[in-house]
Amino acid sequence: MPLNIEPEPVVDLCARADDVEKARANARQNLVSQLHRTASGLIYNCLAHLYLAAYCLLITMSAKPIPISPPRNTALDASSLSSQPSSLPLWDRLSKWASENKAIVYTIAGVAVVVTGAGVVYYRSGSQTSNSESNSEEKKRISKKERRKAKKEKEKEQTQPELKTTPDEQPKPRVSTVESDPLENLPQINESTVDTFSDQDRKEYATTLKAAGNKAYGDKSYNDAIDLYGKAILCKPDPIFYSNRAACYNALGDWDKVIEDTSAALALDNEYVKALNRRANAYEHLERYSEALLDYTASCIIDEFRNSQSSNSVERLLKKVAEAKGKAILDGKEKKLPSPTFVTNYLQSFRPRPRPEGLDENAELDEESGKGQLRAGLVAMEKRTGDGYDAASAAFDKALELRDLGEHEAFAYNMRGTFRYLRGENADALKDLDRSVELQPSLTQSYIKRASMHLELGNRDGAAQDFEKAMAQKQDDPDIYYHRAQLHFILAEFAEAAKDYQKSIDLDKDFIFSHIQLGVTQYKMGSIASSMATFRRCIKNFDRTPDVYNYYGELLLDQQKYAEAIEKFETAIEMEKQTKPLGMNVLPLINKALALFQWKQDFQEAEKLCQKALIIDPECDIAVATMAQLLLQQGKVTDALEYFERAAELSRTEGEIVNALSYAEATRTQLEVQEKYPKLRDKLQGQGMGGQLGAQAMR
Numbered sequence: 001m002p003l004n005i006e007p008e009p010v011v012d013l014c015a016r017a018d019d020v021e022k023a024r025a026n027a028r029q030n031l032v033s034q035l036h037r038t039a040s041g042l043i044y045n046c047l048a049h050l051y052l053a054a055y056c057l058l059i060t061m062s063a064k065p066i067p068i069s070p071p072r073n074t075a076l077d078a079s080s081l082s083s084q085p086s087s088l089p090l091w092d093r094l095s096k097w098a099s100e101n102k103a104i105v106y107t108i109a110g111v112a113v114v115v116t117g118a119g120v121v122y123y124r125s126g127s128q129t130s131n132s133e134s135n136s137e138e139k140k141r142i143s144k145k146e147r148r149k150a151k152k153e154k155e156k157e158q159t160q161p162e163l164k165t166t167p168d169e170q171p172k173p174r175v176s177t178v179e180s181d182p183l184e185n186l187p188q189i190n191e192s193t194v195d196t197f198s199d200q201d202r203k204e205y206a207t208t209l210k211a212a213g214n215k216a217y218g219d220k221s222y223n224d225a226i227d228l229y230g231k232a233i234l235c236k237p238d239p240i241f242y243s244n245r246a247a248c249y250n251a252l253g254d255w256d257k258v259i260e261d262t263s264a265a266l267a268l269d270n271e272y273v274k275a276l277n278r279r280a281n282a283y284e285h286l287e288r289y290s291e292a293l294l295d296y297t298a299s300c301i302i303d304e305f306r307n308s309q310s311s312n313s314v315e316r317l318l319k320k321v322a323e324a325k326g327k328a329i330l331d332g333k334e335k336k337l338p339s340p341t342f343v344t345n346y347l348q349s350f351r352p353r354p355r356p357e358g359l360d361e362n363a364e365l366d367e368e369s370g371k372g373q374l375r376a377g378l379v380a381m382e383k384r385t386g387d388g389y390d391a392a393s394a395a396f397d398k399a400l401e402l403r404d405l406g407e408h409e410a411f412a413y414n415m416r417g418t419f420r421y422l423r424g425e426n427a428d429a430l431k432d433l434d435r436s437v438e439l440q441p442s443l444t445q446s447y448i449k450r451a452s453m454h455l456e457l458g459n460r461d462g463a464a465q466d467f468e469k470a471m472a473q474k475q476d477d478p479d480i481y482y483h484r485a486q487l488h489f490i491l492a493e494f495a496e497a498a499k500d501y502q503k504s505i506d507l508d509k510d511f512i513f514s515h516i517q518l519g520v521t522q523y524k525m526g527s528i529a530s531s532m533a534t535f536r537r538c539i540k541n542f543d544r545t546p547d548v549y550n551y552y553g554e555l556l557l558d559q560q561k562y563a564e565a566i567e568k569f570e571t572a573i574e575m576e577k578q579t580k581p582l583g584m585n586v587l588p589l590i591n592k593a594l595a596l597f598q599w600k601q602d603f604q605e606a607e608k609l610c611q612k613a614l615i616i617d618p619e620c621d622i623a624v625a626t627m628a629q630l631l632l633q634q635g636k637v638t639d640a641l642e643y644f645e646r647a648a649e650l651s652r653t654e655g656e657i658v659n660a661l662s663y664a665e666a667t668r669t670q671l672e673v674q675e676k677y678p679k680l681r682d683k684l685q686g687q688g689m690g691g692q693l694g695a696q697a698m699r
Contacts, residue, residue: 186205186209194234194235209228217247242261242262243272243274250282255285255286273307276296276299277299284313284317289321290321296317298676301673326654338621340386340583341619342422347381349482370403371399373399374408374411377415378415383583384583396415400413400416413432413439414436414446417429417432421453433446441473442474444473448470476507481500485521489524494521501517512545518534535551535555539552546588549568549572553588562595562599565591566595586612586613589613590609593613593626610623610630619650621650624650628644637671641664644660
């Protein structure tokens with residue numbers, strides 16, 4: 001029996017013929033839009049990345065959004081999420097969510113969103129010239145109604161052997177209906193006698209034996225059918241006979257025999273779609289997922305993605321292969337801090353505060369004491385470099401080992417919990433923050449950080465409750481409103497987000513990110529004029545802050561004001577160089593790369609900028625993901641594959657790893673298909689399904 005497995009798809013392969021036409025005609029424009037709306041737009045809210053990691057994980061692990069039931073006084077509501085159709089493929093839901101919210105952090109961009117653009121590129125992109133010509137030809141030849149009818153007939157034909165009782169047929173005009181038993185006049189046929197018959201006799205006997213096998217199959221007499229097809233094969237080795245016998249073994253659940261017979265059929269006709277699908281199904285039952293994926297992908301390419309059943313199988317298996325590899329990666333993954341850019345953006349999402357009294361530079365502390373290590377961690381953290389963050393993490397660990405922290409114990413648990421969280425050690429991080437709020441309930445930052453951890457672990461009620469507890473301790477803490485606004489923003493509750501951002505500004509007008517996020521939220525609400533005015537005020541009041549120019553540039557880029565956007569990105573880049581030469585934020589570099597690609601399709605310069613970003617911050621996953629996309633668009637599939645795999649290595653959670661590996665496997669499988677089936681290279685290009693990818697694979 002066929003597998004009845006319907007997990008959430010990873011890429012949108014189930015395209016009708018008319019959808020494919022549209023995708024071909026608009027492939028380039030769609031890619032530009034997706035790259036900007038996912039990769040560039042993602043950076044709008046990089047300060048909210050850890051909330052987003054949680055949300056991304058939740059929606060990739062489940063087809064349906066998890067409902068939120070917050071306390072009565074909390075404004076967290078998932079109605080906006082629930083309204084999104086959960087039946088949409090994951091690619092559609094993710095890309096729609098990303099483009100509508102512009103709140104994905106650059107870390108998520110590397111594995112859950114940016115790489116989803118690869119799904120469109122991988123299966124649907126092609127050159128505009130050849131595709132437009134092919135589209136006009138197809139429209140002349142066949143109407144949309146006829147295409148739908150043909151698709152239904154094709155799907156019926158493909159599923160018939162599996163779901164009904166008829167093996168593969170190949171009607172021949174010369175074979176007439178026989179009322180009597182067709183085997184009645186046949187001589188005894190076996191390996192020792194078959195060579196005694198003439199070629200013509202063997203052909204006729206083979207046809208008769210096949211017809212009898214079909215009848216036995218229809219009567220569910222599978223062993224009799226196997227014997228009859230075997231004799232037909234002795235008379236004439238035909239791929240259909242092998243595939244029909246494989247259908248019998250399939251019905252009996254003898255998967256090894258299915259593979260043996262379908263492989264024989266494919267040796268005679270390597271583009272035999274039914275044999276590929278049957279073998280893939282057998283491989284999947286034996287949990288040989290990579291081999292099943294290869295066969296289903298070849299089947300889809302041969303059949304031009306018209307069979308939705310096979311296309312769904314590709315999506316399912318991409319996820320299975322990725323999950324199997326992802327689990328192995330996660331089990332052996334070293335717990336370490338993400339890129340300095342990631343860490344910096346998280347830490348600066350909290351307002352800077354002076355060191356606790358007694359931990360300042362002038363305090364006389366033994367460096368090997370708990371307090372001395374706590375101060376050493378704060379000093380190292382202020383460097384904003386990878387080495388500095390590693391040193392800070394180690395110092396906070398040692399501080400709690402040495403103990404004797406006195407009134408700073410709650411703060412020490414807060415800081416160790418923060419860095420454990422950044423390393424992906426959520427369970428231990430939660431314990432630290434639980435201890436922190438137990439020792440010092442007034443330390444509201446511990447509640448806020450714990451809220452983001454609850455969210456990443458799927459406990460949205462816990463996140464909402466922590467914001468309430470923080471407000472109960474200190475209602476005028478602007479950080480509470482800022483981070484609760486971030487959560488509203490993620491849930492597309494823009495009006496509520498705007499209120500909380502404004503409240504945060506009212507309590508502290510000097511925190512730049514509240515202003516920036518308010519401007520972005522206004523933009524999302526459609527108040528373009530208000531948003532632009534907010535950013536102009538930001539530039540006037542925070543003219544030496546590079547982040548203002550970077551985010552303002554993104555809004556200009558979204559409006560296709562390319563020259564102005566690039567000017568703002570360049571200003572941000574120069575300011576970053578001047579103010580933070582050792583810990584430069586690389587996001588403006590990546591934004592400029594995307595702008596040049598979108599405006600001028602300048603791959604070379606875009607690549608240079610991404611490479612520069614990776615030299616400065618080798619762990620920056622958005623730079624890795626953007627490079628993968630740029631390489632993929634140029635047909636440099638092998639190089640793109642390396643970057644997709646690198647994105648998986650940089651991922652923090654299982655959901656992120658699975659997403660990254662899904663696209664790595666999609667790219668790898670296309671390469672394998674083209675290597676194993678050379679004739680399909682031309683088909684990929686000719687049908688607009690491989691585009692520049694196929695051309696590069698032939699080199």
